[in-house]
């Protein structure tokens with residue numbers, strides 16, 4: 114049983130190496146929030162992969178702190194927990210805020226792993242200790258700039274390249290990359306930037322021979338994603354749409370997704386990730402684990418998820434650290450050869466927050 118005695122929230126800001134632009138906004142500094150919880154001799158860590166502003170998810174650093182203080186920390190301290198999935202179920206009494214719930218669910222995994230002396234990825238049912246991954250390249254001002262950025266990643270050893278696209282920064286950009294790198298495993302992520310009126314145009318992207326088109330339409334739009342998937346040869350991958358197990362079930366029933374990108378934060382943690390993974394595996398739909406720019410704490414949870422047997426496509430995990438000017442964990446998480454990451458094999462999530470590394474980025478520290 115896990116009894117949590119003390120919880121602390123840490124807000125941080127880490128400058129990015131270069132601005133990261135997606136269809137909905139630009140980020141120059143990564144604002145984030147970590148939580149630590151003590152149970153006896155063990156301290157577990159979790160991170161809500163949110164930002165200062167709600168450009169990816171409706172949650173932010175401030176809402177995470179608010180929900181933690183008002184709801185999740187009182188719940189966490191209210192009883193002893195058998196394991197993370199008990200907390201996951203109890204937290205369902207409160208609507209939404211899954212990125213914040215995920216932080217607490219993951220820190221319970223970290224505590225449980227430390228109590229048992231086992232790494233989380235093994236407890237979760239993982240089958241690999243090295244995870245394939247590939248970079249995600251933000252929107253550039255010109256096709257030439259994008260080709261240059263892709264070229265740098267290819268030189269660094271990348272085997273799968275994902276490029277962000279948006280209306281007006283799509284076809285000429287994909288065309289240029291495909292011409293420059295005819296054999297590259299290439300995919301396009303639109304972060305929900307298109308509408309059903311764009312379907313015919315998106316179907317035309319079949320000519321770029323993409324591994325997949327990721328989340329072209331709105332988060333809520335399973336219906337038109339199903340129409341697109343029926344019409345297009347290129348596999349359609351859902352990312353933002355997959356918020357819960359039930360939504361995933363509906364997406365699979367409607368054949369709205371040929372591939373599913375599970376984000377550990379977006380679905381509320383590793384227990385939900387495993388359930389959605391299992392559902393996709395039963396339906397024969399490959400999954401992969403999406404990334405968000407965040408510290409090594411959220412990254413380590415993503416790596417554990419990417420060890421699951423059905424996570425057969427390269428993950429975004431690992432590339433957050435490539436965008437940050439520093440990280441806060443030891444041992445450092447590093448991409449190997451431009452295309453793979455080893456999952457830390459220490460008990461729990463396998464990494465620890467290093468107070469000296471955190472200090473220069475720390476904005477506030479709150480006992481909750």
Ligand code: MG
Nearest residue numbers: 302327328352
């Ligand atoms: Mg995506």
